[in-house]
Each structure stands twice: as structure tokens, then as C-alpha cells.
Amino acid sequence: MSLCALAPAVSADSVSALDGETVMAVSAAPAIPPAAVPAWIVAIQILLYTIVTLICIYTLRHYWFTINRLFGVQRHPYIDVDTARWPSVTVMIPAHNEEAVIAHALEALMVVDYPHEKLQIMPVNDRSTDRTGAIIDDFARSHPGIVKPIHRESGDPGKAAVLRYATPFADGAILLVFDADYIPGRGLIKQLVAPFFDPEVGAVMGRVVPFNVERNLLTRLLDLERAGGYQVDQQARMNMHLVPQYGGTVGGVGRRALQSVGGWRQDTLAEDTDITYRLLLGGWKTVYQNRSECYEEVPETWIARVRQVRRWATGHNEATARYSVPLLRNSRASFLEKLDGLLLLGVYVMPALVLLGWILAIVLFFAGEYKLHGIVALLAITAYAGLGNFAVFFEIAAATYLDGSRRRIRLLPFIVFGFVVSLMAINRAILRQLFVPLIGRVRVWQKTQRFRKPS
Amino acid sequence: MIEALAAVGIVVLTVLWFALPFLPAIAEWHYKRDAHPLRVVQDYEREVRHFARRFRAYVDTHLPAPDDAAPAEVWLDVDDPSAPDAPIEPSRFGGAPYVLVRDEPEPPLTDAERAAGYTARLLLAEADVTLPGRMAYLSEVYAAGNVRGEYNNIYRAILCDRDAFLGAESMVLRWLHAGGDAHIGASSVLYGRLSAEGNMVLEPGCRFARLHAPHLRFGEEPEGLWAQARNRSTFELAGATAAELAARRWLVHRSLRIPPASRFRGDLVVYGTLHIGEDCVIEGSIKTHGDLYVGRGTHIEGGLVSVHSIQLEADCSLKGPVLAETNIWIAKGCRMGTRPNPTTVSAPYITVDSGVVAYGTVWARERGELRG
Numbered sequence: 085m086s087l088c089a090l091a092p093a094v095s096a097d098s099v100s101a102l103d104g105e106t107v108m109a110v111s112a113a114p115a116i117p118p119a120a121v122p123a124w125i126v127a128i129q130i131l132l133y134t135i136v137t138l139i140c141i142y143t144l145r146h147y148w149f150t151i152n153r154l155f156g157v158q159r160h161p162y163i164d165v166d167t168a169r170w171p172s173v174t175v176m177i178p179a180h181n182e183e184a185v186i187a188h189a190l191e192a193l194m195v196v197d198y199p200h201e202k203l204q205i206m207p208v209n210d211r212s213t214d215r216t217g218a219i220i221d222d223f224a225r226s227h228p229g230i231v232k233p234i235h236r237e238s239g240d241p242g243k244a245a246v247l248r249y250a251t252p253f254a255d256g257a258i259l260l261v262f263d264a265d266y267i268p269g270r271g272l273i274k275q276l277v278a279p280f281f282d283p284e285v286g287a288v289m290g291r292v293v294p295f296n297v298e299r300n301l302l303t304r305l306l307d308l309e310r311a312g313g314y315q316v317d318q319q320a321r322m323n324m325h326l327v328p329q330y331g332g333t334v335g336g337v338g339r340r341a342l343q344s345v346g347g348w349r350q351d352t353l354a355e356d357t358d359i360t361y362r363l364l365l366g367g368w369k370t371v372y373q374n375r376s377e378c379y380e381e382v383p384e385t386w387i388a389r390v391r392q393v394r395r396w397a398t399g400h401n402e403a404t405a406r407y408s409v410p411l412l413r414n415s416r417a418s419f420l421e422k423l424d425g426l427l428l429l430g431v432y433v434m435p436a437l438v439l440l441g442w443i444l445a446i447v448l449f450f451a452g453e454y455k456l457h458g459i460v461a462l463l464a465i466t467a468y469a470g471l472g473n474f475a476v477f478f479e480i481a482a483a484t485y486l487d488g489s490r491r492r493i494r495l496l497p498f499i500v501f502g503f504v505v506s507l508m509a510i511n512r513a514i515l516r517q518l519f520v521p522l523i524g525r526v527r528v529w530q531k532t533q534r535f536r537k538p539s
Numbered sequence: 540m541i542e543a544l545a546a547v548g549i550v551v552l553t554v555l556w557f558a559l560p561f562l563p564a565i566a567e568w569h570y571k572r573d574a575h576p577l578r579v580v581q582d583y584e585r586e587v588r589h590f591a592r593r594f595r596a597y598v599d600t601h602l603p604a605p606d607d608a609a610p611a612e613v614w615l616d617v618d619d620p621s622a623p624d625a626p627i628e629p630s631r632f633g634g635a636p637y638v639l640v641r642d643e644p645e646p647p648l649t650d651a652e653r654a655a656g657y658t659a660r661l662l663l664a665e666a667d668v669t670l671p672g673r674m675a676y677l678s679e680v681y682a683a684g685n686v687r688g689e690y691n692n693i694y695r696a697i698l699c700d701r702d703a704f705l706g707a708e709s710m711v712l713r714w715l716h717a718g719g720d721a722h723i724g725a726s727s728v729l730y731g732r733l734s735a736e737g738n739m740v741l742e743p744g745c746r747f748a749r750l751h752a753p754h755l756r757f758g759e760e761p762e763g764l765w766a767q768a769r770n771r772s773t774f775e776l777a778g779a780t781a782a783e784l785a786a787r788r789w790l791v792h793r794s795l796r797i798p799p800a801s802r803f804r805g806d807l808v809v810y811g812t813l814h815i816g817e818d819c820v821i822e823g824s825i826k827t828h829g830d831l832y833v834g835r836g837t838h839i840e841g842g843l844v845s846v847h848s849i850q851l852e853a854d855c856s857l858k859g860p861v862l863a864e865t866n867i868w869i870a871k872g873c874r875m876g877t878r879p880n881p882t883t884v885s886a887p888y889i890t891v892d893s894g895v896v897a898y899g900t901v902w903a904r905e906r907g908e909l910r911g
Contacts, residue, residue, distance in 0.1 A: 167882060491567060
């Protein structure tokens with residue numbers, strides 16, 4: 085049915101005043117045949133309605149997560165395992181020019197509470213041109229038997245390539261992955277290994293907490309965003325048996341599960357999303373451990389942040405293209421897992437759709453379609469809440485409340501600036517993703533810049 | 540003119556209205572009142588001995604040396620009218636009121652404390668100490684030797700270098716750690732963490748939260764493991780995929796029953812309920828999305844995980860962790876873990892029959908109960 089058919093059959097066509105009273109005289113409208121709406125306008129209307137519906141779904145999803153996190157039953161089924169016959173573990177630390185931070189991570193790992201005969205620390209020096217290799221070798225010499233350094237001299241850049249290269253050298257049944265700038269606490273390894281006693285678990289993810297929060301406004305906004313993403317999004321997915329995402333660091337995979345899905349994939353910028361979905365398709369679960377926290381360094385400049393977001397968006401959208409249809413067809417995943425999995429895959433497509441939605445609304449406005457005020461209002465209200473992976477304002481507020489650190493919630497209005505920057509960065513990444521193959525340019529992996537000074 | 544002013548006024552008011560939330564934001568940005576990183580637990584507070592170790596460090600720092608000529612009772616509550624002339628030695632023990640027990644078998648409690656039925660002072664014993672019954676010890680108790688608590692006491696926390704014996708109907712509010720054995724009397728209520736470096740025994744009727752010891756006995760000594768000496772038939776699942784065979788892990792998208800006296804090799808994930816018959820051997824781990832029932836005398840090499848409940852019939856033996864998201868029932872004669880390979884049993888609610896042994900940790904997040 086054309087939208088024009090929804091026009092009122094009667095119209096108020098005259099208003100008159102008699103004896104001080106206002107009377108609205110309503111008469112039957114003359115039978116004017118509706119003007120034919122051009123097909124292109126109808127097509128744009130349908131597209132706009134579809135986009136707004138999708139954005140509404142994402143908005144509801146965020147509300148669903150937040151309400152669950154605030155009022156639902158919280159699942160931490162593995163956190164109590166503190167005594168067990170612990171399996172062998174390899175902690176892999178890909179390091180490309182990480183001289184500023186690698187020593188801190190290694191020092192922290194030396195004092196973790198895990199049987200040392202079952203623990204292998206594997207820093208992987210990935211084509212570094214600074215002192216990373218020397219620092220790693222010094223550590224290996226001072227901790228023989230536990231530190232097994234790997235030096236990768238050549239090959240493709242990127243964490244996925246590094247992990248694929250180093251995994252055959254690892255001895256552990258569980259492979260934990262930390263970024264070089266992460267500082268694990270004493271109990272973290274046991275907490276991350278505990279879920280693997282569950283034979284359904286293929287990967288585990290801990291919570292990442294920024295430690296360079298006070299540096300500037302950007303780091304403070306990223307701290308809020310991370311809190312919303314982990315404290316609310318990830319934990320809610322865990323609570324509801326959905327699809328918590330393996331984030332590529334402060335987490336790990338079971339070697340058996342990894343092998344059963346074909347190992348790390350090298351041709352991806354988001355090995356974390358990639359492995360999350362391949363495990364899901366293979367009948368393995370990823371679990372989130374909200375209380376397994378680890379400090380990380382977040383970008384301190386907007387340029388570094390934009391590059392990071394662009395890399396995430398590109399890699400994530402590759403996974404979207406690869407796994408959306410297989411997930412729909414998968415017989416092992418539940419309906420809710422499929423729904424959440426698809427929505428999670430689409431988070432880096434949504435910014436483009438939000439932008440497209442606004443463009444379409446403007447086009448329709450100038451085309452004379454004034455009856456869109458409702459849908460435009462809906463778009464305006466939900467666009468802010470529909471930016472997918474970037475935790476929305478009420479999620480951040482809930483996370484701040486749950487973390488018990490409430491004064492920082494006052495920065496919430498600034499979050500909109502972070503959203504706008506992310507929106508632009510993601511859309512640029514999508515455009516490059518669409519058009520770079522056409523002009524034959526080679527994709528370049530860009531490492532996130534470190535800001536800590538070497539000790 | 541008026542219209543123009545009104546328009547400008549509306550614009551200004553609108554801008555102010557939208558700018559309003561930015562005022563506290565700008566203030567927080569400028570003053571950085573909450574700009575520190577969120578606290579990440581680096582010192583492993585969840586470790587069962589965490590509080591005991593902290594208190595141990597406190598004691599080691601402040602306890603007077605044995606040759607110190609301090610009187611046995613050096614601090615009395617200055618607000619206590621029954622002891623107006625009591626000697627006062629502030630900051631002798633980190634500033635906390637305490638009772639030092641040296642040669643006496645019992646702490647020298649004041650008449651007022653005995654009459655009130657409680658003491659709020661720390662009790663520090665250089666050797667063994669016996670704590671009189673029907674009292675509440677609202678501060679920590681430390682003994683370099685054994686601690687023997689009599690009937691119906693309430694303790695905030697106890698640390699002893701040797702054995703701890705608590706009488707029947709005792710209550711521990713926060714934690715207890717024994718360097719040796721711990722013996723908890725019948726019908727006691729144990730909130731918080733209880734740990735022992737030796738054996739821990741709970742008498743019937745106890746309620747508990749978190750227990751940890753190399754050897755934990757619930758109630759009476761268990762009899763020998765029940766097992767029927769017969770050949771077990773291999774249980775196999777039809778239609779296994781190549782991936783399942785390679786990973787030695789089978790996914791079952793329905794409820795499943797494993798017949799008695801079966802042997803199953805590999806890991807099993809069941810999306811419904813699982814019923815394991817008696818006298819089976821499972822050489823792997825099990826996960827169920829429904830309830831899990833384990834028949835009498837079954838032996839499981841790996842772990843048991845259930846999204847719902849786990850019921851272990853009598854005389855089962857398990858080597859891996861036992862984790863349920865609702866309830867665990869453990870019948871008489873079950874053994875969880877082994878001394879060289881301790882394990883964890885965890886669920887919101889755990890009910891244990893008398894005659895059960897666990898090696899490692901038993902952690903009931905809401906309530907654990909030893910049936911009498």
C-alpha cells in the first residue's frame with residue numbers, strides 16, 4: 085500500500101466563529117484521486133523504513149542488554165574454580181616494536197598464581213626494529229624454562245599472522261593471548277583458564293580496563309566506552325547465553341577447539357571476531373569473565389583512535405561478509421545465538437546505514453514527501469542509540485553505576501563527539517573496503533600506537 | 540522588534556538548555572575528580588587465604604615479642620564504666636583494643652564482657668587458647684597454637700597456626716584459617732571463607748559457604764567405594780561427525796540416557812538433560828544445558844558442568860571440577876578430587892550428605908548444607 089493511501093479521508097477545511105464559540109466544520113473531502121507517487125520515491129521510502137527498523141532493533145538490543153545487566157541474574161559460572169588439576173597454558177604476547185611496554189607485561193606474568201610447570205610465556209617478537217627482541221631475550225635468559233621467545237623475522241603484518249606463525253611452537257593446551265601493553269593481575273591466568281574445564285567452551289574473554297585514563301578527554305571517553313562495552317554488553321550476552329565476543333587479548337582459546345576450526349586465519353584484520361564466529365559455527369562457545377580484569381593502554385590521540393577504529397571496522401566487516409550466511413544456516417547455534425550473532429556482525433555496518441538513513445530522509449524531504457516527520461523523529465532518537473559496538477549512553481551510565489565510580493558519568497555528554505568521530509572513521513573504512521579492491525591498492529595493517537615511555 | 544527579541548531569546552534558551560549537561564561535564568573534565576583507572580584486583584582477593592594472610596601480616600607486624608613485659612591485659616575499653624581505672628596503652632596493637640593471652644588457658648575477659656556475652660577486643664594467644672562458650676568474639680582471634688572454641692560461640696574471624704576446634708552450634712561470620720586441621724561442631728553456621736592446611740571435618744547439620752582444605756570430610760567417615768565388579772560396555776553415539784571424532788567431543792541436541800555399567804570415552808555436551816546410569820565410567824568431561832543426574836558408583840575422569848543442577852548419587856567419584864548454576868546434591872560416599880589432584884565444587888546451593896569427601900574447594904555461593 086502506498087503511503088499516500090494513508091492520507092485522511094476527511095479534512096478540516098473551514099473554521100468559523102459563531103457567538104464567541106469556535107466551531108470546526110468538517111465536511112466530506114471531495115473525491116480527489118491520489119497523485120501517483122514516483123517509483124523511486126517509494127523505493128527510497130521502503131529503504132528508509134528498513135533502515136529505521138534496523139536501527140530500532142539495535143536500540144532495543146541495547147536496552148535489553150542494559151536492563152538485563154541491571155536487573156537480571158548475573159552468570160559467573162566459572163569464577164569460583166580456584167582449585168583444580170590445571171591444564172598446561174601458553175601465554176602468547178605478540179610484540180611489534182613494543183620496547184616501551186613489553187617488559188611490564190612480562191614482569192607481571194612472572195608473578196602470576198599458576199603452577200609454573202604448567203605455564204609457558206611466549207613473547208613473539210614480530211619483525212621489531214626497536215629493542216623489543218633484546219628485552220625478550222633478556223627475560224628468557226633470566227627465566228629459563230618458562231619464557232620461550234619467538235622471533236619472527238619476516239611475513240605478513242598483523243596479529244592474526246603472528247598467532248598463526250607462533251601457535252605451532254606453543255606447548256599449552258590453552259593458548260592465552262595478551263597484548264604487549266597489558267598488565268595481568270596475579271589471579272588472572274587461573275580465572276581465564278577455568279572456563280576450559282567446560283567441554284563446550286572454545287574461547288574465553290576477560291575485561292579490559294584502561295589505565296591511562298587521566299591523560300586527556302579522549303582517554304576518559306574511551307574509558308567510559310570500554311566500561312559500557314564490557315560491563316554491560318559482554319556480560320549481558322554472557323547472562324543470556326548469547327554470543328560474547330572474543331576480543332583478541334585478555335583471553336584465549338582452547339588448542340583443541342582452535343584446531344577443530346582450522347586454526348588462526350591469516351587473511352583477516354580482526355582475528356578475534358573471526359575466531360569467535362568460526363568457533364560458534366563449530367559448536368564451541370565463547371565465554372566472558374567480567375571479573376577477569378586487565379589494564380590496557382588506550383589511544384591518547386584522535387589520529388591513533390581513528391586508525392584503530394578503521395582497522396576494527398574493516399576486519400569486522402570482513403567477518404560479516406564471511407559468516408552471516410553460514411551462521412543463518414548453522415544447525416548448532418540456537419535461534420537467539422543466531423539473532424545476536426547477526427546483530428553483532430552488523431555493528432560496523434550500522435554507522436553507514438545511519439548516515440544513509442539521514443541522506444534518504446533529506447532526499448525525501450526535498451522531493452516533497454512531508455509525511456515522514458514520524459520516521460525522521462524515530463531516526464533522530466534511535467540513531468544515537470544504534471551505533472552498535474560503541475556502547476550507547478545509557479549503557480555507559482549503567483556501567484558507571486555498576487563499577488561504583490560515578491563522578492565520571494558527568495562526562496557523558498562528550499560521548500557524542502566520540503560517536504561522531506567513530507561514525508566518520510567507520511564510514512571511511514567501509515568506503516575504502518568497497519572501493520580499494522577496485523583500484524587494486526594493497527591493504528596495510530596499522531598497529532595501534534603506544535604512548536607509554538620505556539622504563 | 541519584540542518578535543526579533545523573542546526569536547533571539549528562544550534561540551538562546553534552546554542553546555542554554557542543550558548546553559546545560561555540558562556544564563558538569565566541563566567541570567569534571569577540568570577538575571578530574573574521577574579520572575583514576577578503575578580498580579583492578581591485582582593482589583588476588585578471591586584467593587581463599589587472602590584475609591588470613593592480611594591478618595597474619597598485621598599480627599606479625601604488631602604482636603609484642605614473647606619477652607616483652609607487657610601485662611596480659613593491656614587495653615580496656617575506656618568507655619567501659621566497669622573498668623574506669625584500666626591501664627591504657629594506645630597503639631600497642633595498631634591502635635586496636637586487644638587481649639594478649641600468654642600462659643592462661645582462657646583469655647582474661649572482663650566481668651563486663653562475660654556479663655554482656657561478647658567482647659569487641661582482638662584476642663591474641665601466644666600458644667593454645669580455649670574460648671569460653673556462649674560468647675560473641677566480635678574481633679579477630681589469633682592463636683600461635685590451637686584454638687578450641689566451646690559451645691555456641693560467634694566468631695568474626697579466626698587465625699591459628701595449628702588446629703581449630705569449634706564447638707557445636709558455632710558461627711563464623713567472616714573467615715577461619717587453620718595452619719593444621721579444622722574441626723567444626725555440629726549445626727554450626729559458617730559464613731565466608733574457611734580454610735585449613737590439613738584436614739577439615741564438618742559435623743552434620745552445618746551450613747557453609749566456602750570451604751578449602753587438602754582433605755574435606757562432611758560428617759562421618761565414608762565407607763569404601765561401592766563398585767560392581769563387572770565388565771562395562773562401551774557407549775557410543777551414532778552419527779558422529781568428523782569434527783567430533785577429531786576433537787573427541789560429542790554434541791547431543793536432545794536429552795540423553797547412558798545405560799548402567801557403560802563406559803564412555805571423550806567429552807560430551809548435551810543440550811537437554813543427561814541421565815547417567817549407575818556404575819558407569821566417563822573418561823572425559825560433561826556439560827549439560829539441562830539437569831544432570833549421575834547414577835550410583837559412577838566414576839568421571841573429567842569435570843561436570845551444568846547450566847542447571849547436578850545430582851550425584853551415592854559413591855560417585857570425580858576428578859575434575861563440578862560446577863552447576865543452580866544446585867548440586869551430593870549423596871553419601873561420593874569423593875570429589877583426589878589428594879594429589881584437588882578440585883572445586885561450586886554452585887549457588889550445595890547439599891551434601893554425611894559421609895562425603897572432597898579434596899580442594901567446596902564453594903556454595905548462596906548456601907551450603909550438610910544434612911545430618
